[in-house]
Amino acid sequence: MATDWKIIAAGKKAQQQASIPKEWLLSNLPPQSVLDISGFPETCGLLSDEELQITRSDTDTLLAKLASGEWSSVKVTTAFYKRAIVAQQITNCLTEIFVERALARAAELDEHLKKTGKVVGPLHGLPISLKDQINVKGIDSCMGYVSWIDKPAESNAVLTDILESAGAVPFVKTNIPQTLMWPETYNHVFGRTNNPYNRSLTSGGSSGGEGALVSLRGSPVGVGSDIGGSVRIPSAFCGTYGLRPCYGRVPYAGCVNSMEGQDSVPSVLGPISNDIAGIKHFMKAVIDAKPWLQDPLAVRKRWSEEEYNLVDHGNGKNLCFGILWDDGLETVKKALLDAGHKVIDWKPLKHPEIYETLRGVWGAGAEEDYRTVTALSGEPIISTMVPEDAIVKDSGEWFVVDTGVSAFQLWQTQKHKRDLRQEYLRHWEDTVSVTGTGRPVDAIISPVAPYAAPPHGLNKNANYTLIWNGLDYAALVIPVSKVDQALDVQRPRNQFYNDTDKALYESYNPETFKNAPISVQVVGRTLEEEAVIAMSEIVDNALKTSKAKS
Known part of the structure; x- marks a missing residue:
């Protein structure tokens, strides 16, 4: 008789707990x-x-002290490991924990620096956390599926190899939702990840473990993945920075995934950090390693300092940002105007069509994909993220999948997506007539979600993020503030765009969202990662300057 899936899941969770050094387990948990x-x-x-x-330090400081030998990699890795284990005990953000292996790797790096006086690479000695689906040889990537427990990876993912060759120390893997296709984080194996700022709220998903871990400074740089917002939503909900690169800019080969073979709207890997410097160091190190020589789907595009210096955007002077409104972006607008930049309203073009097109692509084979994997263990497919003891019950399906369409029908959906991208390109180019800079809008500033992190199970709207996946635009999340009980009150409204808009408005209560981070995303065009990072630095500095004055 086959072993019950619950027993297998419990065994995996017990194995995880046993991998934590006993002296790091706390008795004074809140x-x-x-x-x-x-x-x-x-x-x-x-x-x-x-x-x-060490764990409070920014990425620039960490890398400088590691390169000089002032802080050893063993010391830095130990510090972040201990903090990661604390984060695990209060938010449940980790999956795989491999302390001895990571510290042995750190010791090798320290020995190399001592003998040669040189660093191994640009990320020398830096601990980096990885979303569960990124393979590390000899370690599980069960991805929240009971069916995939006890199937250790036979080799590293290409990204893991590149990070190690750059001197990084992979040290933990982080929690995700079953199937990955959720904007929250819960599975039958490791359970639910909570938001560090308010544990009654979601950490987001599907990189929710990374969001919570990095937010608690349990990792200086983490790697998530994003197919509809899965890097940006956790970054926004947990108050960190996070980049969604474009298709193929970061190598994906060697990772496990859901819906493999669906190449029309592919998932991408991207960094999460507590500072934009961490985002830049990660991207530059990965791209400088020429990932296209190891992953045939990686884009052959070198890191460009010219693009980072904004040669196509007035060298960073007198920028014009288009703001996609409806989520209280006045703070950002004022900061940018004070910094000498221009701001105009961004008029969304056919966004509902783009949302539905993406859902059509994913839904074409998703149900069969999930059913095929879960059938191996007998575990049920998760249909709601609402906790069983929650007062607020589920308000309907998050992602309704089709039972399958013909290849020809799918081709028509993919063709429509292509045509929408063509229209949006022209729409962006046409803004040259209203910016006053002689250029089209340099970047769009948009909300990441129509709310701050909601209670568990109620994150039902990823439209502000998945729009940019459909268009394949680079987008970087910047934390702005937190929900303020006095300032962020419900403002009277008489008109609504639709029933969803009205329901979101009526669900808002400042007390529910107490202390939740508020963030925005800076959106550039396809393969503009360097420029998006640079423009995000400008936006971030403007916000910090504005806060310092107020």
């Missing part, structure tokens, strides 16, 4: 009634003063 646990790693008592200093 009770569940304490919702904001973002400051707990600082006060828990597990980390020394030096380890706290």
Whole structure:
């Protein structure tokens, strides 16, 4: 008789718990009634003063001190490992934990630096966390499926090899939802990941483990994936920076995934960090490794300092941003105007058509894909992310899949997506007539979601993110503030765009969203990662300058 799937899942969870050094398990964890646990790693008592200093440091500082030998990789990796384990105990953000292996790798890097006086690469000694689907040889990538437990990867993903060759230390893998196709994070194997700023709220998904971990400074740089917002939603909900690169800019070969073979709207890998420098260091190191020589789908495009210096965008002077409204972006607009840039309203073009086209592409074979994998273990396909004991019940399906369409029907959907991209290109180019700079709009600033992180199970809207997946535009999330009980009150409205808009408005209560991060995304065009990073730095600096003055 086949082993019950619940027993297999429980065994995997027990194995995970056993992989944590006992001296790192805490007895002073905050009770569940304490919702904001973002400051707990600082006060828990597990980390020394030096380890706290290390984990508070920005990426530039970490890399400089690692390269000089002032901080050893063993010391830095240990500090972040301890903080990651604290994060795990309060948010449930990790899947695979491999302490001895990571510290052995760190020790090798320290020995190399000591003997040669040179770093192994641009990320020398830096711990990097990986979303569960990114393969590390000899370690599971079960991706929240009971069926894939105890199937260790036979080789590294291409990205894992590149990061190690650049001197990085992969040290943990992070939690995801079953199937990956959820904007929240829960599965039958590892359970639910909570938001560090309010544990009654979702951390987002599908890279929710990365979002929570990086937010708690349990990792200086993490890697997530994004097919409809899965890097950006957790980054926004957890108050971190996160980049959705374009198709093929970061190598995907060697990762496990759902819906493999669906190449019309592919998932992409992207970095999450507490500073934009971490995003830039990651992207430059990966691209400089020429990933197209290891992954045939990687784009052959070198890192461009010219593009980073915004040669196509007035060298970064007198930029014009288009703002996609309806989510309180006045703070960003004022900061940019004060910094000497222009801001105009962005008029969305056929966004509902783009949403539905993407859902048509994914839905064509998703149900069969999920059913095929879960049938191997007998585990049920998760149909709701709402906890069983939640007061608010599910408000309907998040992602209704088709039972299958013909190849010809799918081709028509993909053709329509291509045509919509063509229309949007012209729409963007036509803004040259209204910017006053002699150029089209340099970038769009948009909400990441129509709300801050909602209660578990209620993140039903990814339209602000998946639009850019359909168009294949690079987008970087910037944290702005947190929900303020006094400022962020419900403003009177008499008119609504549709029933969804009205329902979102009526569901808002400042108390529910207490302390939730508020973020925006800076959107550039296809393969404009360098420019998007640079323009995001400009937006971020403008916001920080504006806050300092106020």
